Amino acid sequence: MNINISKYSYALLLAPFIITACDNKSEHLPASVAPPNTVTFCVDNIPAGTAEGESIYLAGTMNGWNGGNDLSDLEKKPPLPLQPGGEQCQYKIDVPFNKIGDVHQFKFTRGSWDSEELDENGYAIHNRRVIFDGKNNTLHFSIKKWKDLEGGVKEKPSTLVGKVETQVFSTPQLTTAQRTVRIYLPAGYDQNNESYPVLYMFDGQNLFDEITAGYGMEWQIDETLEKLVSEGKTKGAIVVGIDSPNKNDDTELNPEVNREYKKARYREYTAWEWDLPGTGHIDPLGEETSDFIAGVVMPYIENNYRVNISRETTALAGSSMGGYMTLYVGTRLKERFSKLMAFSVVAQDDPMHGYELRTYIEQNSDPINYPTRIYMDMGTQERLAYAPEPEMLIEGMQAMCSSLKKAGHSDVSCPLISGALHDEISWSERFADVYMATMER
Numbered sequence: 001m002n003i004n005i006s007k008y009s010y011a012l013l014l015a016p017f018i019i020t021a022c023d024n025k026s027e028h029l030p031a032s033v034a035p036p037n038t039v040t041f042c043v044d045n046i047p048a049g050t051a052e053g054e055s056i057y058l059a060g061t062m063n064g065w066n067g068g069n070d071l072s073d074l075e076k077k078p079p080l081p082l083q084p085g086g087e088q089c090q091y092k093i094d095v096p097f098n099k100i101g102d103v104h105q106f107k108f109t110r111g112s113w114d115s116e117e118l119d120e121n122g123y124a125i126h127n128r129r130v131i132f133d134g135k136n137n138t139l140h141f142s143i144k145k146w147k148d149l150e151g152g153v154k155e156k157p158s159t160l161v162g163k164v165e166t167q168v169f170s171t172p173q174l175t176t177a178q179r180t181v182r183i184y185l186p187a188g189y190d191q192n193n194e195s196y197p198v199l200y201m202f203d204g205q206n207l208f209d210e211i212t213a214g215y216g217m218e219w220q221i222d223e224t225l226e227k228l229v230s231e232g233k234t235k236g237a238i239v240v241g242i243d244s245p246n247k248n249d250d251t252e253l254n255p256e257v258n259r260e261y262k263k264a265r266y267r268e269y270t271a272w273e274w275d276l277p278g279t280g281h282i283d284p285l286g287e288e289t290s291d292f293i294a295g296v297v298m299p300y301i302e303n304n305y306r307v308n309i310s311r312e313t314t315a316l317a318g319s320s321m322g323g324y325m326t327l328y329v330g331t332r333l334k335e336r337f338s339k340l341m342a343f344s345v346v347a348q349d350d351p352m353h354g355y356e357l358r359t360y361i362e363q364n365s366d367p368i369n370y371p372t373r374i375y376m377d378m379g380t381q382e383r384l385a386y387a388p389e390p391e392m393l394i395e396g397m398q399a400m401c402s403s404l405k406k407a408g409h410s411d412v413s414c415p416l417i418s419g420a421l422h423d424e425i426s427w428s429e430r431f432a433d434v435y436m437a438t439m440e441r
Helices: 015-020 221-230 261-268 286-304 321-332 354-364 390-406 424-439
Strands: 038-045 057-060 091-096 103-109 128-131 138-142 163-170 178-185 198-202 238-242 274-276 280-282 314-319 339-343 373-376
Touching (some): 163 286, 178 221, 178 286, 198 286, 198 321, 221 238, 221 424, 238 286, 261 286, 286 321, 321 339, 321 354, 321 373, 354 390, 373 390, 373 424
Parallel strands (some): 198 314, 314 339, 339 373
Antiparallel strands (some): 038 091, 103 128, 163 178, 178 238, 274 280
């Protein structure tokens, strides 16, 4: 049975996982009759120190990244324990795919993200990826170390390239007491007196350095721009990365944010109230975030760095909910930004009331007086816990694209990126082309 989530509940897609749970029982189905579009994940080796009989879990796009102990939404985010592998391997689980070319990202844990797997050096690993090729293969994996047994994650060497300065601002109006802003200065900045275009970006901690990135993956903005400058394709730009709420921020005004920083990011990165299944009510701070950018960050940058303050040389960019905020802030502050780049924009009607943002754009844009170049995209293999099939996110993006055009914007690009996933690696792979097409055209 080739299950289509758009027609059946997500719980049905999990049926193959349930089948593997019958291992070593009489009702267990042999591999020869495993459901089609299923790949068996076999774990051959586990770290020394793993307790005998201890459960190992799969956490990834197939279950909303539930590390094993999240019981908030068992339909869309079920825990996925592996089963004894018998003669094949130590542990195994059958993983369903919808169609050829589909991608799942994942990691292994021992029941929570505090016990996720690490590489052989004790560093956080990038998400594992499997692309379904149409065959019911068995794939073999080896787990090197566990986070908790190593006493935590070993800090990686910095991946920073070029010059990035930081400034910390007091932010009582947001979810943390203070907020870090990271300022990348283009190659040659200290050797001349030129003014530069400026690109403001959301989720600043993920832009330049793996050691500050929330998931250990960065955009490589610094590497990309250094390369473009060295090739003579651009003189570069000052890039201002505004951190979203994260565990590195001072949280004295809200001690819960260390445990709920994702919810805090949703608050700052949406402009209307909504409810997130498994998390609760989202009381928006999008307007306050916009005011922080316009009233605090931009004046500081313009007074302390050689930026060209013309609207024509001022741009805004972000990804996921940062893409949502790019469109919202770019519309609210249309007199300040002439270029918007919204990567993998997330603005679903369910759950975050994307229709309110679309209505806002349609009613508040002024493309005649403030013409704006807008780039917005979506990968064909992007999944989130509340959008487990790529078509859901694609439909949301395309609805937003229609609203931009309905608002009168004519310089709008809304491509689908074949095979691209919802992560910083995918965004980094297309940033150079998007930057050149948006900032240099």
